[in-house]
Amino acid sequence: MSSTSTPIDDLLRGSLDHCVKCTICETQCPVSNVTPLFPGPKYAGPQAERYRVGDEPSVEWSVDYCSGCGICSQACPQGVKIAEINAQARHKLKRQNGIPLRDRIITRPTWLGRAGTPVAPLANFTLGFKPLRALGEKTLGVHRNGPAPKFAGRRFSKWARGRSGPVSGRRIVYFHGCGTEYYEPWEGQKVVEILEHNGFRVEVPKQDCCGLPLQSSGLFDDARKVVLRLARALAPHVREDPETIIVGNATSCTLMLKREAREILGLEDDLDLKLVSERTYDICELLLLLHDRGELKTDFKPVSERVAYHAPCQQQGHYIGKPALELLALIPGLEVTEMNARCCGIAGTYGLKAEKYDIAMAVGAELFGQVRDSGASTVACDSETCRWQITHGTGLGSVHPIDFLHRAYGL
Amino acid sequence: MRGELHYDAVVIGAGTAGLVAGARLAESGAHVCVLAKGIGSTHLAPGTIDVLGYAPDRVASPREALSELVAARPDHPYALIGLDTVDHALAWFESCVGAGPLAGYRYVGRFEHNHLLPTAVGALRPSTLVPETMVAGDASAPEPVCVVGSRALRDFHPALCAANLTRAGIAARAVEVDIDVSRADENALGLARRFDDPAWRAGFAARLALKLQADERVGLPAMLGARDPGGAWSDLEHRLGRRVFEIPTLPPSVPGMRLYEILRSALRRAGGRLILGAEVVDAERSGSRVSAVLARTGGHDTRYAAPSFVLAAGGFASGAIELDSRWITHERVLGLPLRGVPAPEQPRFLGDYLAEQPMSRVGVAVDGDLRAEGADNVLVAGAALGGAVPWRELSGEGIALASGFRVAELAGAGAAATTGAAA
Structure with missing residues (x-):
């Protein structure tokens, strides 16, 4: 084993011995099903891992085309940590071959957000200006058509600081993530208003990125620094009171805090991260738990609309099913169709990369077709990058499922 | 704050037995959740419903052969399930395919008759209810x-x-x-x-x-x-x-994946939930009942409480039953007692690989109503049931379908009885 291995590395790597080569992961992999460039999770994971020895050079390069969606690990009946093994292999490959400048840039939502927000009109113009995007593709390798979000020009945290919420109620800590902070601050406002409507007093600590984009691009050292900084920022808010939890609407970022940072980055021993991991909930997970306890207000007004719901891969990685579907079913008049395609293709920053854009669009094609066939006017989806991709692929507007709850509450 | 959800019934396992049990419970109006560590055996099996192929000679009519089998072997899963239930389960499954997501795809067969269909190596395999796309392969054509x-x-x-x-x-x-x-x-x-x-x-x-x-x-x-x-x-x-016919392949099995889609969508149509990746890691007991199971949800576990549970997590092949390095067998999900385990001085395995291995009859100990010994509200379905040798009998999918169907009837009746008593 490599001198850098940790007990969690050994645990992940050890799980490959449970692989019985049944091919169930291969039936589920969205990427290998559309491109021969990635031969599949079983091949790149449990099989190729046997040839990745310590610090010796990697002999298998296709794992760079794994999008890290994690569906393989979820489907595996033997508990093999396929996606996690592949994430580590990708990191090793990056260390060996060097990290492109592009991957250093697009994995830093905090830098991008801080730079873009004050000059949002100019930044948005640049990101929408075809000749500049073509140049960006040639020089950086960011695909000209990759779905880039628009800077909101204002920050969620500024809105949160500038308002006075209720002074009483159950404390809850809100982790908003970078998508809400820089691109969709209105989503965060809705989360806060829904929580307050249900009797919570929402605390919004100062916070930055969770490190997921860095991790999924194989930049582990930077990802560790970033996620531990976030853990240090959040942990003090929940340490004293065992009843206080952290809730987030960025489902891939909450998954990073819950599980991925600990498992993939080998941070199992960090006490702050462990505390944060145990206390973090996805917003729909929390609302469904409240509903089960009879504590969710259900004063929903009818919303007559037809909506297609897609559960993103990272949301499925929470292993909580599809709580958004149960919640949307509470809204009178709302006609919800569950999509049955695996992945939209974007996988965070994967579909922005010039060499992977076409693969991401091919992965998404099945979902886009189902959305169009459903006759829905809007798509609900728990992850922001997936929403941007779905809108890019279908032309339909896409929102977080809580948007409908917010509307139905009449907030 | 605690991650806790309440259901009328929680099913563990998303193979044929678990999905059938979940779908039937949901169809009866129960609030059901199916928890599974991953996808089950459907994607690996041929997608046919083999009720009984050999007993020990090749079976022409499963109904006739089963009457003899259950009379001779009262501990066989089919004896506990009952022949009428097998019949009803087959009929339900056919209608389920018709109402399912694959338009124009049908299953064909009768309880009284086995098709004789080619395998990928050209052997002939007796099978009862099969996709219409395979029927023209029958040896009698x-x-x-x-x-x-x-x-x-x-x-x-x-x-x-x-x-x-x-x-x-x-x-x-x-x-x-x-x-x-x-x-x-x-x-x-x-x-x-x-x-x-x-x-x-x-x-x-x-x-x-x-x-x-x-x-x-x-x-x-x-x-x-x-x-x-x-x-x-x-x-x-x-x-x-x-005429064109399909011959089952090595995994991945496309007809098996279609079967999964048919059952999964039956569960969803009836309002049941399916949670993949949620490995059950612990159970809470109160006396002789299981009150809740804990499933892994990353960071914190989630507690699923229910008045009744179905264990359909499979047997040795899925890892739900294991033989450890000290030669001790365990049921790993709920720690239930097993039966059929060879005594310490008896041989566990025989030299002839394809012989009827002594270990092969091991399963969760159940009573005549498929209720687990020592856990009054846990019903058992599928490969977790002992007493059969599915790969010799060609009975695995039939037992999975019929036992899943049966435990849903029993769990539904149990839940109704509990509610009635409370009222």
Whole structure:
């Protein structure tokens, strides 16, 4: 084993011995099903891992085309940590071959957000200006058509600081993530208003990125620094009171805090991260738990609309099913169709990369077709990058499922 | 704050038994959640419902052979399930396929009759309820067989299949058709996706037609469509002007994936939840009842509480029952007592690999109502049940379907009784 291995590395790597080569992961992999460039999770994971020895050079390069969606690990009946093994292999490959400048840039939502927000009109113009995007593709390798979000020009945290919420109620800590902070601050406002409507007093600590984009691009050292900084920022808010939890609407970022940072980055021993991991909930997970306890207000007004719901891969990685579907079913008049395609293709920053854009669009094609066939006017989806991709692929507007709850509450 | 959800019934396992139990419970109006560590055996099995193939000779009528079997073997799962339930379960399943997501895809068969269908190596396998796309492979059909393969699918050898069919008295020959794939090889699922495309299918049919002789029926590896198998199969029959049948392949099994989709959507249609990746890691007991199970949800576990539980997590193959390095057998999910374990001084395994291995009859100890010993509100279905040797009997899917169906009746009745008592 490599001198850098940790007990969690050994645990992940050890799980490959449970692989019985049944091919169930291969039936589920969205990427290998559309491109021969990635031969599949079983091949790149449990099989190729046997040839990745310590610090010796990697002999298998296709794992760079794994999008890290994690569906393989979820489907595996033997508990093999396929996606996690592949994430580590990708990191090793990056260390060996060097990290492109592009991957250093697009994995830093905090830098991008801080730079873009004050000059949002100019930044948005640049990101929408075809000749500049073509140049960006040639020089950086960011695909000209990759779905880039628009800077909101204002920050969620500024809105949160500038308002006075209720002074009483159950404390809850809100982790908003970078998508809400820089691109969709209105989503965060809705989360806060829904929580307050249900009797919570929402605390919004100062916070930055969770490190997921860095991790999924194989930049582990930077990802560790970033996620531990976030853990240090959040942990003090929940340490004293065992009843206080952290809730987030960025489902891939909450998954990073819950599980991925600990498992993939080998941070199992960090006490702050462990505390944060145990206390973090996805917003729909929390609302469904409240509903089960009879504590969710259900004063929903009818919303007559037809909506297609897609559960993103990272949301499925929470292993909580599809709580958004149960919640949307509470809204009178709302006609919800569950999509049955695996992945939209974007996988965070994967579909922005010039060499992977076409693969991401091919992965998404099945979902886009189902959305169009459903006759829905809007798509609900728990992850922001997936929403941007779905809108890019279908032309339909896409929102977080809580948007409908917010509307139905009449907030 | 605690992650806790309440259901009328929680099913553990998403193979055939678990999905059938979940779907039936949901159809009866229960609030149901199916928890599974991953996808079950459906994706690996041929997708046929084999009720009873050998007892020990080849079975022509499963209904007749089963009456004898359950009389002689009161501990066999079928004896606990009952023959009427098998009959009802088969009928329910057929209707479930009809109402399912694969339009034009049907299952064909009767409890009184086994089809005799070729395997990928050209052996003949007795099977009761099978996809219509396989029926023309039956040994009783008069036409000679043309087994079609392609170098693109390396795990299927048409010449081997045809040679063994010929040895079994069925005139057969093999041909290969070129399929252009962009990777070194392709599995049946990758090819099935191509067969979903009518234009691609037409091209394939045109190339194949040139190689066929007038009176032949055509056997192809089971890859005729993932999303639209009914359409792909009937279109191919129409284009080739003859009967076409699918032969089950090595995993991944396309007909097995269709079966999963049919059962999964039956569960969803009835309002049941399915949570994949949620491995059950612990259980809470109160006296002789299980009050809740804890499932892994990353960071914190979630507690699923219910008045009744169905254990359908499989047997040795899925890892739900294990034999550890100290030669002790365990049921790993709920820690339930097992039966059929050879005594310490008795042999556990025999030298002949395909013999009836002593360990093979191990299963969760249950009473006549499939209730786990020592856990009054846990019912057991599928491969977790001991007393059968599915790979010799060819009974695995039949036991899974019928026991899943039966535990849903029993759990529903149990829940109703509890509610009635409370009222």
